[in-house]
Amino acid sequence: MLSFNNYIKCTALLLVYGVLSLWQPAFAAITVTAGGEQQVFAGADSAAIVFSVVDEHGNPNTTGVPVNFNLLNPTGNAVTVGLLNFSDKTDENGQVSTRLKSTDTLGKYTLIATLTTDATQSVSTHISVLKDSTAFTVISGGNQEVFAGLDSADIVITLVDKYGKPNVGVQVNFSLVEPTGNAVIVGLSKFTDKTDDKGQVSTRLKSTEVLGKYTISATLATDSVQSVSTTVTVMVDASAIVVNSGGNQEVPAGSDSAEIVFTLLDKYGKPNVGALVNFSLVDPTGSAVIVGLSAFSDETDDTGQVSTRLKGMETLGNYTITATLATDNSLSGSTDVVVVLDVLTNVAITLISGSSQQVPTGSDSADIVFKVINKGGNPSKGVQVNFSLVDPMGNSIVQEGLTAYAAETHENGQVSTRFKGTDIIGSYTITATVATNTKLFTGTNVVVVAGTAAKLAVIEGSNQTFSAGKASANIRFKLSDAFNNGVTGQVIDFKVKTPAGEISNEGLSATLATSDVNGKVMTRLEATDSQGIYTIIATLAANETVTANTTVQVTEALPNLPSLGFGAATDNDWNEVDTTAIFQGGISVNNGAFNQEVVLASGDSVLIKGVIKVDSLHVEQSADILVVVGYAPFNAAEKFFMLDSNHAVQLWDGSLANLVAFESVESLVYTKVVTIYSSKLTPVGRLRIYFGYRLDDGIIVFNASQPISVVVM
Incomplete structure (x- = not known):
């Protein structure tokens, strides 16, 4: 029985639990x-x-x-x-x-x-x-001065974030304002860049001749407010043009002056490179003339120099040559050349020996001798003469063609050179010119002809195959010297070696021929019914050691067979070997046309033939002709069989070493005709016919990719 006290306690616990739950x-x-x-x-x-x-x-x-x-x-x-x-x-x-x-x-x-x-x-x-970009700073190349015609140094700008760290990979655009205040879209090495791992981008002002102050600005691509600018001032880079050599010359009438060399120096006294300099000429009457100098403008070289010369003048007196900087007419330098009368002036150069020579290939010419005389008719000593050489194609040869390309005349006024041997035939022109007066020149020719006949070679019609009763195509030989130049006018003797080994000049369209202007001769084998390989022999009549030969093959009339394409070759281990052999083959049903793939009725008469155009590397090697047939009755697996020399069918186990010969050949010819089968075909099913040849070293060549295919119903 629950006491009152216990009841009160339980009631209190329930109330507390209820309150907590709520x-x-x-x-x-x-x-x-x-x-x-x-x-x-x-x-x-x-x-x-x-x-x-x-x-x-x-x-x-x-x-x-x-x-x-x-x-x-x-x-x-x-x-x-x-x-x-x-x-x-x-x-x-x-x-x-x-x-x-x-x-x-x-x-x-x-x-x-x-x-x-x-x-x-x-x-x-x-x-x-x-990204947090807060500052652009020009760290190098700011506010430069650069000389006209030169690129500025790189202008390098750093982009940092608000913590002073490099801001990487941010696109920055550059703009350029020229001295006139116009914005231009050319003239900087680049107009956009991305900050590198140092937060840097760069550009530079490209070379310009326009003087003045250029403004380059860099702007953050994503925030045009973020930008920085600097300037590059382009100024004239020259302070002097001085005569370096050839100043105040005196030259005989009709002769060129020596080179007059001017040097352009910058304000620091260093050579000014790549600057355009104009030349002007004033004659003895004080008139400016536009002819008479070898050059009227030039660019300074890497030593800051330009040059010109007074060309041979007949009018006596003082000539003034002035060099002026093209971009600044106030900067110039000048010198004089005085033209005087001189009885010792050279007036003629003549060829005195070695003219119009003809030399064989590979041989030097004889000396070619020229003579220079002065106005008094006497030999001129110590005169420089330059030689030039032009080949048969009209091209100048500036090296290795002459024994000398320049020389000074001796006491007798003579100077010489010699044409050096070459393997290229044709007419070469040698010209001799007085160095101080290019109006004085003369020349001669040297004709290079083919040298002694050195070799005969077949150039057309070699290794032909044609049917009995037909003539071969033309067979051409070329007689050439040691440098492969055709030798003309030489008699060539032709003979033929028959398949029986007999040698005669019968059966040829020509037994003697004279080489033409290109060294070529021609003959052909006339029609014959005797099959086999014939050897056509060509011999130089004047030198029997110079000879060449080729073979032609006379075959039975070749059937018109479908192409089976290029063959494949393998060694005893089924490793692929390169080959150029070509196959043809097909099956004729009941005397019909040959086809590569046929469907016929059991008991039809068939003729199966193939033609092998033998790989040229295999010609005249002994070989076994092979025939393999894959046969599969309908709804049955394919098995492979081989035909032996009696045309009997044998089961093949798939081993290359166990293939039996269909026919043995002592010497492969270029074109081999194989009659595979000629009778009625009765086994019902599918046949795939392969044929080819096996060399003594075990290499097998066959129609791997395109067999002759037959379905017998």
Whole structure:
């Protein structure tokens, strides 16, 4: 029986339990309270992202509710690093928080907060990591001065973020304003660039002749407010033109002056390279003339020099040559050349020996001698003469063609050179010119002809195959010297060796021939009924050691067979070997045309033939002719058989070593006709017919890819 005291205690416990049950909240929602959808610069932590957990009445849950955080990177992959904390419990305000830790990887990160006790209660927000560019700085090449015609030094600009760190991979655009204030789209080495791993970009002003101050600006492609500018000033780079050599000359009338060399120096006294200099000429009457100089403009070389010379003038007196900088007429230098009368002036150069020579290939000419005389008719000593050589095609040969390309005359006024041996026939022109007066010149020719006959070679019609009763195609030989130049006018004797080994000059269209202008001769084998290989022999009548030969094959009339394409070759181990053999073959049914693939009735009469155009490397080797047939009755597996020399059928076990010969050949000819089968064909089923030859070394050549195919019904 329950006592009153116990009843009171039980009632109190039930009341307490009921109150506690009523007080325990149900979780209704988790929300983002602060820090949602932030943007943060690369390299900096985000602000705190605060989440609130409320019960079903909307009141903060302060009972230490556990919350888990998950992070997705910009590629959408979940990562386990990158947050300040990945879990938290609600505080007295019912809140939890975390933050995205600093990262250099740009893009949108997704942060998800989930109640540990109820995965259905979650919320997400985003943090976007952005570039943080705060400063452009010109670190080198700013406010340069550069001389006209030269590129500026590189203008290097650094882009750093607000923490002073290099900003990498940022696109920067460059612009250029010329001295007139006009923006231009050419003139910089590049107009856009991306910052490198040092946060740097660069460009430079390309060479220009327009003087003045140019402004180069760099602007952040994504923020035109972010920019920096600098200048490059283009100025004249010259302070003097001086005569280096050839000044104030005195030259005989009709003769060229020596070279007049001017040097252009910059303001530092260094050579000015690549500058355009114009020359002008004033004659003894004080008139400016536009002829009479070897050059009227030139660019300074790598020593800062330009040159010209006064060309042979007959008018006596003082000539003034002036050199002026093309970009600055105030900068010039001048000198004089005085033309005087001189009885010693050279007036003629003549050829006195070695003219119009003819030499064989490979041989030097005899000396070619020229003589220079002066106005007094006397030999001129110490005069430089230049030689030039032009080949049969009209091309100048500036090396190796002459024994000398320049020489000075001796006491007798003579100078010489010699044509050096060559293997190229034709007419060569040698010209001799007085160096100081290019109007004085003369020349001669040397004709190079083919040398002694050295070899005969077949150039057309070799290794022919044709049917008995027909003539061969033309067979041409070429007689040439040691350099393969055709030798003309030589008699060639032709003979033929028959298949029986007899040698005669019967059966040829020509037994003697004279080589033409190209060294060529021709004969052919006339029609014959005797089959076999004939050897056509050509011999130089004047030298029997110079000979050549080729073979032709006379065969039975070749059947008109379908092409089976190129053959395949293999050794005893089924290793592939290269071959040029070509196959033809087919089957004629009841005296019909030959076809590669046929369907016929059992008992039909057939003729199966093949033609092998033998690989040229295998001609005249002994060989076995092979025939292999794959036979498969309908709805049965295929087996392979071989035909022996009696045309009997034997089962083949697939071993190359066990293949029996269909026919043995002592010497392969260029074209081999194989009669495979001639009778009625009765076995019902499918047949694939292969044929070919086997050399003594075990190499087998056959129609691997295109067999003759037969279906017997």
